[in-house]
Amino acid sequence: MKYGIDYRFLPKGAERPVDNTTMTRPVDVEVDETQFTLVPNVGDYVDFPGEADIRHVPILGRVKSRCFRYVLGYCYVTIVVEETDVDWAQVRP
Numbered sequence: 648m649k650y651g652i653d654y655r656f657l658p659k660g661a662e663r664p665v666d667n668t669t670m671t672r673p674v675d676v677e678v679d680e681t682q683f684t685l686v687p688n689v690g691d692y693v694d695f696p697g698e699a700d701i702r703h704v705p706i707l708g709r710v711k712s713r714c715f716r717y718v719l720g721y722c723y724v725t726i727v728v729e730e731t732d733v734d735w736a737q738v739r740p
Contacts, residue, residue, distance in 0.1 A: 650722045652676040652686060654695055656706045657729040664727050667704040674723070686724060689713060692738045693728045709733070 651674035655664035667675075675695075678684045687693050687710045697705035711729040715722055 648720050648722055649677065649679045650684075650724060652678075652684070652724045652726065654693070654706050654726050654728060656704050656708070657711060657727050659730040659732075665704050667706075686713070687726060692733065693726075694735070694739070695728075707735075 653674045655666060657664040676684055689710050689712060691710045693706055693708065693710060695706040706728045708728045708730045711727045713727075714725045716725070717723075
């Protein structure tokens with residue numbers, strides 16, 4: 648099975664997350680059963696910088712939700728990361 652992992656950023660006060668996908672890159676990470684990747688859990692902190700060729704929106708915050716959608720041997724994983732007031736000096740090593 649292949650997995651496509653898409654991160655979306657939820658700014659503070661917003662009702663819907665920002666969709667940062669592009670036509671050439673519909674997911675941020677794609678792996679299959681021969682590969683390994685870490686998928687952050689709800690409550691984990693994520694720091695994923697914006698990049699012109701991958702995503703236009705930097706993602707920095709706490710994982711609010713994860714959705715796994717299975718379609719014909721492919722699993723779409725959507726991870727919503729919400730903006731927080733956390734002091735990142737306390738989170739980063």
